[in-house]
Amino acid sequence: MKTLTVNIVTPDGPVYDSEVDMVIANTASGEIGILPGHIPMVAPLVVGAVKLKKDGKSEYVAVTGGFVEVRPEKVTILTQSAEVASSIDLARAKAAVKRAEERLQMKQDAVDFERANLSLKRAMNRINVHEGNI
Amino acid sequence: MASLRDVKNKITSTKKTSQITKAMQMVSSSKLRRAETNAKAFGPYMDKIQEVVAAIATGTTDSGHPMLTSRPVKRTAYLVITADRGLAGAYNSNIIRAVSNAITERHSSKDEYVILAIGRMGRDFFVKRGSNVIGEVIGLPDQPTFSNIKEIARKAVGMFTDGTYDELYMYYNHFVSAISNEVTEKKVLPLTDIASELATTNASYEFEPSAEAILEVLLPQYAESLIFGALLDGKASEHSARMTAMKNATDNAADMISGLTLVYNRARQAAITQEITEIVGGASALE
Numbered sequence: 001m002k003t004l005t006v007n008i009v010t011p012d013g014p015v016y017d018s019e020v021d022m023v024i025a026n027t028a029s030g031e032i033g034i035l036p037g038h039i040p041m042v043a044p045l046v047v048g049a050v051k052l053k054k055d056g057k058s059e060y061v062a063v064t065g066g067f068v069e070v071r072p073e074k075v076t077i078l079t080q081s082a083e084v085a086s087s088i089d090l091a092r093a094k095a096a097v098k099r100a101e102e103r104l105q106m107k108q109d110a111v112d113f114e115r116a117n118l119s120l121k122r123a124m125n126r127i128n129v130h131e132g133n134i
Numbered sequence: 135m136a137s138l139r140d141v142k143n144k145i146t147s148t149k150k151t152s153q154i155t156k157a158m159q160m161v162s163s164s165k166l167r168r169a170e171t172n173a174k175a176f177g178p179y180m181d182k183i184q185e186v187v188a189a190i191a192t193g194t195t196d197s198g199h200p201m202l203t204s205r206p207v208k209r210t211a212y213l214v215i216t217a218d219r220g221l222a223g224a225y226n227s228n229i230i231r232a233v234s235n236a237i238t239e240r241h242s243s244k245d246e247y248v249i250l251a252i253g254r255m256g257r258d259f260f261v262k263r264g265s266n267v268i269g270e271v272i273g274l275p276d277q278p279t280f281s282n283i284k285e286i287a288r289k290a291v292g293m294f295t296d297g298t299y300d301e302l303y304m305y306y307n308h309f310v311s312a313i314s315n316e317v318t319e320k321k322v323l324p325l326t327d328i329a330s331e332l333a334t335t336n337a338s339y340e341f342e343p344s345a346e347a348i349l350e351v352l353l354p355q356y357a358e359s360l361i362f363g364a365l366l367d368g369k370a371s372e373h374s375a376r377m378t379a380m381k382n383a384t385d386n387a388a389d390m391i392s393g394l395t396l397v398y399n400r401a402r403q404a405a406i407t408q409e410i411t412e413i414v415g416g417a418s419a420l421e
Contacts, residue, residue: 012176
């Protein structure tokens with residue numbers, strides 16, 4: 001069976017590089033599944049998990065936005081930060097959730113509110129990916 | 135002539151200083167190695183993002199995205215990347231000089247430009263001069279990660295979008311080799327020369343949902359990574375500049391020590407000769 005090469009790249013270096021059978025990602029216009037032989041495509045991603053199916057098993061990577069570039073036998077995900085489920089620091093993510101929630105409690109201007117909301121989303125995403133409930 | 139003890143003291147203190155500079159040189163050279171590794175890790179990301187941006191920019195002509203179109207310049211922003219500390223030779227002063235020359239050349243009043251500073255040296259200089267410093271990041275670690283500068287990069291791009299300024303230039307030291315670096319001026323925004331600057335790829339993409347929606351995500355990310363790339367480059371130059379400066383200091387200290395040792399030995403010899411002459415003189419006076 002044909003496979004796809006998946007690269008997940010962040011400014012701090014590559015995070016994931018492997019052959020998989022299928023990639024499932026959350027794009028701005030909805031969830032997409034990418035199989036080998038997909039037409040070349042570019043799509044923006046939302047904060048969420050990327051699911052990588054390989055030999056009947058699934059791996060999850062938490063990404064914070066960015067975009068996915070698809071070629072027939074290669075998928076590249078460019079994002080500002082990405083973490084493989086096993087390397088997520090749960091304590092840090094939980095602390096981030098708490099901090100963001102505290103900031104949301106305080107009445108602030110729209111920009112700060114938006115920022116806290118985003119960081120809450122990112123932290124929740126990391127926790128979800130770590131615990132595997134997606 | 136300096137007394138023996140003075141010269142001796144000077145030699146000891148110079149030796150101690152040279153030990154410190156030697157240690158700093160070695161620290162910087164190991165930091166430089168790590169900075170180069172970081173810059174290498176960033177390479178693939180930048181290459182890829184450029185490739186996609188070029189593919190979209192060549193695929194869609196005249197997208198009219200605000201970040202791609204230049205508008206009349208009412209105010210210019212300068213992003214100045216310096217170090218937090220000195221002792222790096224001309225590293226900081228070169229950048230600061232380049233920026234202030236550019237400012238005096240292009241602007242007649244303080245309202246025409248704003249400064250975004252990364253690094254304490256640049257921040258302090260422009261604050262002291264009374265320039266309008268609207269953003270700053272100081273105390274970055276020696277091996278910065280993207281999250282360290284995410285805030286200022288987002289702010290820099292955001293303020294261009296909301297019209298606080300109409301142009302963004304970035305000044306940093308480009309790392310040429312371990313012994314040389316050069317001050318570089320780069321226009322970050324608007325991204326007018328993006329298509330011409332990048333090699334065109336023949337891959338034609340489907341855009342999901344549309345090319346405009348992707349540019350919306352991609353261009354800020356691209357601009358932010360340009361800034362991060364410059365920071366990594368600047369950090370590598372900083373470590374190499376500090377390494378060279380400290381190497382020079384160590385070499386100069388060695389020269390000084392050998393000169394002072396000569397003076398010391400001469401003075402010691404003179405003292406001995408004088409003592410002998412005195413003894414001989416005293417003995418002959420007794421005869």
